[in-house]
Amino acid sequence: MIRSILVVAVCMFVLVAASPVRVGYEVGDTVADFKLKNTDGKMVALSDYKEAKGAIVIFDCNTCPYSKAYNNRIVALGKKYTSKTFPLILVQSNDPSISPGDSYDEMVKYAANHGYDFPYLFDETQNVAKNFGATNTPHAFVLKKDGSAFKVAYIGAIDDNAKDASAVTKRYVEDAVDAVTNNKAAATTKTKAIGCTIKWAE
Amino acid sequence: MKKLLTTLLLAGALTATAQEQAKMVKLPELQELITSTGDNIKVINFWATWCAPCVKEMPLFEKLGQERKDVKVTLVSLDLDLDPDPAKVHKFVARKKLQSQVLILDEKDPNSYIEQIEKTWSGALPATIIINSKTGQRKFVERELHEGELEKLIAEVQ
Numbered sequence: 512m513i514r515s516i517l518v519v520a521v522c523m524f525v526l527v528a529a530s531p532v533r534v535g536y537e538v539g540d541t542v543a544d545f546k547l548k549n550t551d552g553k554m555v556a557l558s559d560y561k562e563a564k565g566a567i568v569i570f571d572c573n574t575c576p577y578s579k580a581y582n583n584r585i586v587a588l589g590k591k592y593t594s595k596t597f598p599l600i601l602v603q604s605n606d607p608s609i610s611p612g613d614s615y616d617e618m619v620k621y622a623a624n625h626g627y628d629f630p631y632l633f634d635e636t637q638n639v640a641k642n643f644g645a646t647n648t649p650h651a652f653v654l655k656k657d658g659s660a661f662k663v664a665y666i667g668a669i670d671d672n673a674k675d676a677s678a679v680t681k682r683y684v685e686d687a688v689d690a691v692t693n694n695k696a697a698a699t700t701k702t703k704a705i706g707c708t709i710k711w712a713e
Numbered sequence: 714m715k716k717l718l719t720t721l722l723l724a725g726a727l728t729a730t731a732q733e734q735a736k737m738v739k740l741p742e743l744q745e746l747i748t749s750t751g752d753n754i755k756v757i758n759f760w761a762t763w764c765a766p767c768v769k770e771m772p773l774f775e776k777l778g779q780e781r782k783d784v785k786v787t788l789v790s791l792d793l794d795l796d797p798d799p800a801k802v803h804k805f806v807a808r809k810k811l812q813s814q815v816l817i818l819d820e821k822d823p824n825s826y827i828e829q830i831e832k833t834w835s836g837a838l839p840a841t842i843i844i845n846s847k848t849g850q851r852k853f854v855e856r857e858l859h860e861g862e863l864e865k866l867i868a869e870v871q
Contacts, residue, residue, distance in 0.1 A: 576763040576795055646835040646855065671822060674795050703827040705794045707764065708837040708856060 535644010538700040542654055542661045545639045547602065547632035548615070550622040555630045557654075557661060560598050565691040566661060567592070567599045567684060568652045569669070570645040571631075573621040574605070574612040575707035578648050580673050582625060585649065588669075588684065589629040597688055599629040604640035605648070605710040613710070640709055647706030653687035653697065664691050667702030735790065735806050735815040737799065740826050743818060746787060747830070751846040754784045754867050759830075759840045761792045762805045766857035767839040771809070777863050778813045784867065786813040791838065793819055845870040 536542060546556035560566060567588060571578050589599040607614035615633050622631045634640055643652060644666075653665035665687035670679040687697035747757065758774050760767035771788070778786035788811065790802045799817050806815050820826045827836045831853050834840055843852040843866045850870040858866075 580795060647837040650835075668824065671824060673823075674797065702824045703834070703836045705761075705791050705823045705827070705836045705838065708766065708839070710766075711856075 535642070536652070536663045536666070538663050538666060540663050541657075542652075542663060543642055545634075545642070547634055547639065549630045549632055550615075550619045550627070555600070555632055557600070558659075560595075562595055563598055564596050564656050565664065565688065566597065566654045566656075567688060568643070568654060569599070569601050570604055570640055570643070570648055570650040570652075570709065571601045572603050572605045572610070572613045572648045572707075573617055574610055575648045577673055577704075577706045581649050581669055584669060584676055586625060586627070589627070591685070592688060594629060597692065601627070601629065601631045602634050602639055602645075603631065604634040604637050604645065606637065606712040609710040609713070637709070637712060645709060647704065648709060649706070650709075651684050653684055653691060655691040665697045665700050667699075668704035671702075673704065673706075734811070735799065735802050735817055737793075737819040738816045740818070740820050740829060743789065743816065744829065746816075747842065747844065749846065750849075752783075753846055754781075754870065755842075755844040755846055756784055756786045756863065756867070757789060757842045757844070758786070759789050759791055759838055761790060761795070761838055762801050763792070763795065764838045770839060770857050770859075771811075773858060773860065773863055775812055781867075788813050788815045790815060790817045793817060794823055841866075843867055843870055 542557065544556055544558045546554050549555045557566065569585060571585065585599075585601070592599060603613055603618055605613040618631055618633055649669060651665070651667060651669050652663060654661040655664040665683065667683060669684045671681040671683070672679045681699070683699055683702050686699065690697040746755070756774065756777065760771065762768070774786050774788060777784055792802050793799065802815070802817050823836055827834055831840070831842060833853060834855055837855055839857055840853070840855045841858060843863075845851070848870070852866045852870055854866065
């Protein structure tokens with residue numbers, strides 16, 4: 512009896528140890544709907560955007576130097592695409608007990624100070640970041656509407672130069688949005704970039 | 714006056730040491746460090762001065778390098794990705810009196826080099842590779858490490 516319990520325990524341990532560390536969407540996957548609290552106190556769901564052709568979801572925060580470097584470019588993305596047809600949705604998933612500068616109250620201030628006229632949502636349970644497989648801030652996902660579902664068209668960096676917006680040669684997110692709008696596949700569907708980790712609850 | 718001169722000289726010497734200690738490298742040199750064979754365990758940590766969890770876990774790497782003669786610790790700064798001036802890294806190395814080897818990666822396009830360093834790496838910092846340079850066995854972690862975890866990871870490649 513004790514032996515079989517031990518065997519089961521060992522098996523479970525092996526299973527846990529062998530399970531992949533990271534899960535998340537790949538390009539082409541359907542995104543599960545989410546509903547999170549915006550900085551204006553209202554709830555925003557992906558499924559609210561019934562007329563959209565797609566969406567840009569960026570995992571972002573107040574505190575990461577990369578998020579700061581990209582802030583003007585993110586605000587510009589929000590201005591470039593109309594919220595009805597291609598909304599920009601920022602999601603903040605850092606655990607505020609680890610990163611106090613990313614609390615809901617700080618998000619509200621940050622959104623006001625930086626003129627956000629797009630949703631900046633608080634992913635308190637971190638489940639949205641986990642579902643997406645977001646790891647960094649800013650970590651961008653371009654979604655394409657397929658029937659009533661949103662499918663992933665692009666995952667990765669906003670562009671190819673974090674430190675210097677004027678030296679950018681590849682605008683990955685804008686290119687992916689243009690491709691989705693024109694019913695084409697994005698030329699680049701996945702990129703990697705240096706960045707801050709999402710601060711997971713311990 | 715003499716005292717001031719001595720101080721200035723000393724300060725200069727300190728900065729010079731930090732600069733020597735934190736060498737700028739290109740990707741091929743870093744890849745060579747990763748793939749070279751030998752008898753030791755290589756622990757290569759990717760960090761940046763702006764990365765709070767990186768700075769927090771750094772004493773663990775410093776301690777490991779001093780305690781284990783069979784382990785070679787290298788701290789690879791990715792600061793240049795956001796700031797072209799390496800001065801911040803030099804100051805950090807001098808201020809923290811880092812004993813481990815520090816390299817500053819001098820490359821432009823992260824999207825091309827991240828994958829060449831480690832396929833599963835998203836690019837988030839901190840990240841650490843542990844390699845048994847005899848067998849080539851390696852472990853990769855993309856998060857902050859806590860007390861005792863490095864020793865466990867090393868045991869897993871031994």
